[in-house]
Amino acid sequence: MSCIVAKSLSKSYGSTTAVDSIDLAINSGKIFGFLGPNGAGKTTTIKLLTTLIAPTEGTINILGIDAVQHPLEVRKKIGVVLQQPSYEPTLSVEKSLEKYGMMWNVKRKTRKDRVEELLASFNLEEIRSIKNEDLSIGQRRRVQVAREFMHDMELLFLDEPTVGLDPSARRSLLDFIKKKAKEGLTIFFTTHILNEAEYICDEIAIINKGKIIAVDTPEELKNKFGMEKTIKIHVQETQKVLSNLLSGIKDYELDFNSGTNITIRSNDSEEVLLKILQILTTNNIPIEDLAVVPTSLEEIFLTMVKNSNASSD
């Protein structure tokens, strides 16, 4: 069952189109990654889906409710961690969680239990009495994300939730999100860190200049768009000799600083590799190291955005 359905969704500010006729259909219980470069339209899309702003055109259906006609009904069922920090400066971490639960009408006993549970899950116990204004950016972000789990929800929007977190806090947050998704929560997740998306997302959409340029699972995206492979060869010979020997071959790069690293990036990488190996063997150039680097989501993302920019220009 789809819990987010958007059709021909657009948002314009004067002559600028931030979101340009996008369609989305996101299934329940999944983690949906929404990727895009800065200014691509990610945050505007989140603001539209969370009813914070109204669309210029199009329809939004969240959890079976028309979000344009009944925004309050939608907001009662969703959780949102916005990209920008949000906190009550004078409240302590513990009080922030407690008050946020109260604002969501969570019963006192449940609030008390959840505060303790979240303080432990987000490693906030040591700073529970410290006021928000005295916390570091990363600590404040952890409180902001933890706070959202004070109330029940069916769908959670996370707009770059790991910004400002150290690697260990980032990993434990991602694992916490994965756990919640396994329990049935649907998550709409935006990030700049593509490893994160690869780590937790069941499905990914890439947005550029307000348009969605790809939607699929990370694996399928790699299969469809990751034909180009990267092979790295490290040899002992210097660059001058190598560049002369390899002059007839296409689709390779030589690291001009060391002169000993050859990188092959090609859709036909196996054939290029064979030719290079042949030349190296014939010329008695020993290979010190050879590695096949799997295509990462980051490379696919960069290629797709580059192609999309080129076609729109």
Place this chain on the structure above:
Amino acid sequence: MHPVIRLVNRNLTISLNKGFLIWQVIFPLIYIFVAGFAYTSLIDFVPLGNKMLDYPAYIASGMIGFNIMNSTLVSGIIIWNDRRHGMFEQILVGPFTRTHYMLSNVYTIGIIGLISAALITAVGYPLFFRSIEFNFLTILLLVFASVAGSILFGSIASIISTRLKSSEGFNVVINTVFLFFAFVSTAFYPAEGAPEPLSTAFYFNPLTYLVDVVRAGIFGNFSALLTIEILVLAILALILFVIATKLLAKLEL
């Protein structure tokens, strides 16, 4: 629990800290007991209807209106802080509407206004108890003044907070506006004794109307002018509240 009540609860929690409460009591106390007694040698008695009030009693009653006005700064501070610290958007992606948010601010400043009025009435009581005339009508007047004054000045603070983004700008504008309200009014001295342009300016200031209604609520001095002042206060509070609500509704996210 209704969403507005939940937001009022949250507003009171973040506003009523020790510092604010101390400031709310200490600040007027200094005026009442230092300025009140120091100026007694300059202002002997102040005529009020058919009564002659000594100056400490006059300023103590004026400080009730002054404190209601001062306490409504909270409204502007809540909105401004919510915008600055991202809570405005966070609340609006939660189970609340902009109307809930605005109403919660009105109720918050109404409650704080009433608490402030009660605090200063209690503190000033020893000074004006001799001339006091409490009955159902005067108490009703005091409650009306507290609520209407809170909405009026709270709306002004809200309007300023929706227009300004920098903390310096917000502080300068709000302090200048409220300083004008405080000293170009009958809170500290009677209009009758002031030079002509100033005494006229007093009546272009809503705090004068608020203070006059509060004094009528304490000393029972009713006049034809009082009815007009009550009407002006109510109409102005309504107009400013509508403007504040519209500006808040238009605030871009």
